[in-house]
Amino acid sequence: MSLHKLYRTIPIACVILLLTACGGGGQTGGGMQNYKDAKSMVLDILESEEAKKAIQKASEEQGGSAIKMLGTPEGKQIQIAVKDVLTDPSYPKHLEKMMTDPKFAGEFAKAVSKDNKQLHKDLMKDPEYQTMLIEVMKNPEFEKILLDTLKGKEYRKQAMMIFQESLENPLFKTELMDLMKKVMEEETKPKKKEEGK
Numbered sequence: 001m002s003l004h005k006l007y008r009t010i011p012i013a014c015v016i017l018l019l020t021a022c023g024g025g026g027q028t029g030g031g032m033q034n035y036k037d038a039k040s041m042v043l044d045i046l047e048s049e050e051a052k053k054a055i056q057k058a059s060e061e062q063g064g065s066a067i068k069m070l071g072t073p074e075g076k077q078i079q080i081a082v083k084d085v086l087t088d089p090s091y092p093k094h095l096e097k098m099m100t101d102p103k104f105a106g107e108f109a110k111a112v113s114k115d116n117k118q119l120h121k122d123l124m125k126d127p128e129y130q131t132m133l134i135e136v137m138k139n140p141e142f143e144k145i146l147l148d149t150l151k152g153k154e155y156r157k158q159a160m161m162i163f164q165e166s167l168e169n170p171l172f173k174t175e176l177m178d179l180m181k182k183v184m185e186e187e188t189k190p191k192k193k194e195e196g197k
Contacts, residue, residue: 123129
């Protein structure tokens with residue numbers, strides 16, 4: 001049997017297992033236990049290395065793109081499975097656990113950052129969003145929070161550090177000196193005209 005056929009039979013086998021596990025609906029108590037057993041068995045099968053390899057190989061055979069696969073009936077099943085996982089009350093705990101893995105967190109951040117940048121750019125062009133942002137900034141509570149932050153010791157310390165670093169920058173020093181020369185020249189010119197009168 002080819003991997004493609006195996007891949008197509010996995011969902012069917014899962015459904016058959018679930019149906020046979022739930023088939024004894026007339027039994028009390030035992031039906032729920034059989035369902036849990038079948039569910040854990042299916043999850044064990046799907047988490048096995050062989051199943052992962054079979055799914056990956058079948059995905060590669062269909063063009064190598066997981067996105068293309070979402071349009072197929074199998075893709076719909078994956079979407080349903082993902083939805084079930086995301087709506088599961090224990091999902092936040094699993095997500096926290098996954099985010100502690102540096103490799104996963106890095107890949108997730110890369111995948112999301114490009115979309116986030118584009119979203120922010122699109123929002124900044126949106127007149128409705130601009131209006132809402134301006135309203136938030138005009139809000140007295142926001143102004144108070146901003147002023148309190150600007151008056152705070154931490155902000156002042158940070159601002160001083162930035163100013164000191166800027167003064168150490170040779171390019172900034174040159175620009176500052178040129179600006180000071182211009183100011184000095186402008187200050188001395190009017191005095192010469194007044195003295196001549």
